Amino acid sequence: MEKRFVYADNSATTPVYPEVLEAMMPAFGELYGNPSSLYSKGREAKRIVDASRERIAEVLGCKPTEFFFTSCGTESDNWAIKGAARANVSRGKHLVTTKIEHHAVLHTMRALEKEGFEVTYVSPDKDGIISPESIVAALREDTTLVAVMYANNEIGTIEPIREITEAVKAYDKRILVFTDAVQALGNVKINIHELGVDMLSLSGHKIHAPKGIGGLYIRTGARVHTFVDGGGQERSRRGGTENVAYIAGLAKAIELADKNLADVPRIEKMRDRLVKGIVEKIPYTRVNGTFEHRLAGNVNVAFEFIEGESMLLLLDRAGIASSTGSACSSNSLEPSHVLLSIGVPVEVAHGSLRLSLGRDNTEEDVDYILEVLPGIVQRLRDMSPIYPGK
Amino acid sequence: MYSEKVMDHFSDPRNVGEIENADGIGEVGNAVCGDIMKIFLKIENDVIVDVKFKTFGCGAAIATSSMATEMIKGKKVSEALELTNKAVIEALDGLPPAKIHCSVLAEEAVKSAIANYYDNNGIKHNINVGCDGHCHSCGKHDA
Structure with missing residues (x-):
């Protein structure tokens, strides 16, 4: 793409x-x-x-x-x-x-x-x-x-x-x-x-x-x-x-x-396809938060062995605007208090990624994220001293 | 927030990887703090002929690792020991205040690898590696 x-x-x-x-x-x-x-x-x-x-x-x-x-x-x-x-x-x-x-x-x-x-x-x-x-x-x-x-x-x-x-x-x-x-x-x-x-x-x-x-x-x-x-x-x-x-x-x-609440089901579908695709394509991925009662466009995942800010910067280079709960994206050493409160281990919370879709997003956007993200995660994992390998 | 130099070294990091049968290996930081740097040295006749790194961390952690390895490559071991985090920051055209600890970690990773090289060769030294892998034990990360 x-x-x-x-x-x-x-x-x-x-x-x-x-x-x-x-x-x-x-x-x-x-x-x-x-x-x-x-x-x-x-x-x-x-x-x-x-x-x-x-x-x-x-x-x-x-x-x-x-x-x-x-x-x-x-x-x-x-x-x-x-x-x-x-x-x-x-x-x-x-x-x-x-x-x-x-x-x-x-x-x-x-x-x-x-x-x-x-x-x-x-x-x-x-x-x-x-x-x-x-x-x-x-x-x-x-x-x-x-x-x-x-x-x-x-x-x-x-x-x-x-x-x-x-x-x-x-x-x-x-x-x-x-x-x-x-x-x-x-x-x-x-x-x-x-x-x-x-x-x-x-x-x-x-x-x-x-x-x-x-x-x-x-x-x-x-x-x-x-x-x-x-x-x-x-x-x-x-x-x-x-x-x-x-x-x-x-x-x-x-x-x-x-x-525009009428658009919520369409956005939910995109979200679910995105999460499914991420989990299928990227091993060592943790999905955060229930899927039963969830905002239509919210995806929150954490990838083990990598850190969120570097992921965010690489996604930005690929044209994707996202967010992370990593400590390094804030000005403190603490990662997201929300992720910690639901029991995400600290070292995993550092590798979290939030993607929030809205009604202006399209299926092509989802395709593009699914195409780009696995390579970025792999690239950072290959660089990581704690990654056990494929 | 990041200088062009930092973005360059982050996007296109130099010397990523591992060295088999390295003469010195140093690892500092820990996963809970959000950054780990591991540096591998190949040393011949007291000269660092090759250096590689692996880093888990933010953009600045990767960029400082990359820059630090560039700065010690081809240098004498004693010269590499003189590398300071300040020099790494300057070479990168600055770092945001919250990221200064990344440069400290890079300096410590180099020192730790050299200390390991000395230990392996029975050379006495009093290198203070700094980070022992326990957060808040050094007080340097409160930037």
Whole structure:
């Protein structure tokens, strides 16, 4: 096959769709008003923000007054966790989360530990699934918040959020449940009210909106502090002049993501063929995470005897954009906390590879990866002093 | 993040392989830390006439192995002992801060292979190899 460019890192970010950009353009042009201004120029901008919020609420199954725009998924996670933890200290200072959360959640929890909160980190099973029972087992009388991600960014496992929420509420309905849905959005049909969570965060750039826009759902009545103090925007819950163009873009992207859920089976098929092909062609390969509840495009494998960063660089030279959980791709000596938490040995975790397909990928992309990857793995193994040979 | 030189030595590494009946073999690092370097030396009349390496590790680990072997090939053993990680970094036009330990490992791999050569030939030495294969024992990897 001829060399081609294959973008297989859709869990990292996605290209902005032309329809999204088109929806944003008016606010970069004539509709430049400040939504807080009372005159007509301001009201025009306000209408964009309002209509966007209404559209998003309609698609996600919540009330418009429950959805707040933020700058990114990380801000949403910070707001949800710190806002809920600090607003409920009169009831307790114990928080429950999992070992496989994104750093936006884990490092926020660590920051709260320094403030005197106590955090329990629940382990997944070997397939990467967090069971409702394991969450309930961590609950205490002074627990105020449970944070479990909807889908994992590395191994793609989709967690039983509805069941977890039901179990937590059955234990004590005052405990707030937050889910980081950044990876799930666009892969799973989300109806927030049916899901039952108190808070849900999302990000635009994972679903073909630009970087720099996110959102947070906060159920009416949930006690959560304001995170950004300011001029009364977002019903005084999140200050800062509204990012009108990006808000319009997020609304369009969420609308498209919902419509494009119809493509999920096709992407799942590509994913399954890719995994099958990799395992068939490359010995000493470990597949990470369950295939029963998994993001449509997520492939996570680990190849023994080689290191992920060098694999990523060689794939890049072949035109394939990918990701690894190797320590050398981060700035620490620790490989992926997610892989370690599901029992992948440290030395194997160094050789992990994540390929995340999206709806722009084709069967030819899968063919190309399957053609190129075995040679790259073999080349690095031939160079490796720990490779026992074919 | 990587210089062109690093990418060149990573993409097209020099001296990959093993030497049968090598006069000196050195292995440093471990799989848990994510990098292992093994260097094989062929020595005649106190000169390194051939050198090969095998490395498990990131792009910088492979590039520093490649560069280090290039730098000691054809040199006297005593000269090769003078190789420093700094010299390897300079020859590669720099390394990102988090990758400095790779160059340390390359220096140690060379020293370890030479120490092995001395041991095999009953030559007394006091070469400090550095890495003993146990992470965090040397404190050098906290870059």
